[in-house]
Amino acid sequence: MLQAKPLPIRPDGRQSPTALSVATGARRLLAARGCATVTELTLASGRRADVIALTPDGCLWIVEVKSCLADFRADAKWRAYRDFCDRFFFAVPPDFRTEVLPDETGLILADGFGAEFVREAPEHKLAGARRKAVTLRFAHVAANRHHALFDPQGAAGLLD
Template identity: 50%
Template sequence: MAPEFPSTPLTATDVLRGTCRWLLRAGVSPLAEVPLAGGRRADILGVDSAGRLTLVEIKISLSDLRGDRKWPDYLDHCDRFFWAVPAGLPLDDLHTPAFRPDETGLIIADRFDAESVRDAPWRALNAARRKAITLNLARRAAQRWIGLIDPESGLIGLD
């Protein structure tokens, strides 16, 4: 039986929160809204202790999912890719060839937690690209942290 939508619709922030909790338990340190080369922005990008990159694209509605034509670009920025959707969202589309179920994982999330219902396969990213993305991720995380403890820093040097 498919899960039902909660009485209060879930937002992207709710799905983000639950998904990040799942990633942390899976040994991945996540960061939200990470700019990527080529002008794209990852909803969540995380790194594990082996330096492997996991990218998660959040979709909270069928129209959002069906209208996204840019998502394949994300595959060049990670070692594995997941879709994260709210509990109750119909999943049929995500099992079709257009959404590459053999190359993508699937996470069902709410505001408190998440569960992987389809694991994402690992595909080794080019070493030079991994280094550039990882350095960007680390710098972005450090700049956000300093902005939290010293909001007056003006995030000097943020690119």
């Protein structure tokens, strides 16, 4: 019988070490809630969601990772993500000044080991057609990335 070995997964290099750590902790928290996650998912708008989660009941949550205050202040595009999810969260490191984050968003404090929900995100349900489109995009990207882990040559051209 073959023994399964973990496959190496390398960050894509766009994230700072802090952002990668926050994303790791947030994904662990979401996984503990039964969510499947994909990172850096390109949406129909052309924007890339840092983390998108598919909940056990089929809802879509987007988590925008902010590594520091300057990162948050330099990025005003977060509102555009709300059109592609049922709930929107910011995930930040524990030393982040959270009072600057909008109250109408969820809040996750995270590091490389884990995370906690500080504030639940308000729900704003997606329309059925948009939910289907985003869910299909999520599924295709996840499946293609999985394929690439086992067959990098065969998956050439499939990724995002």
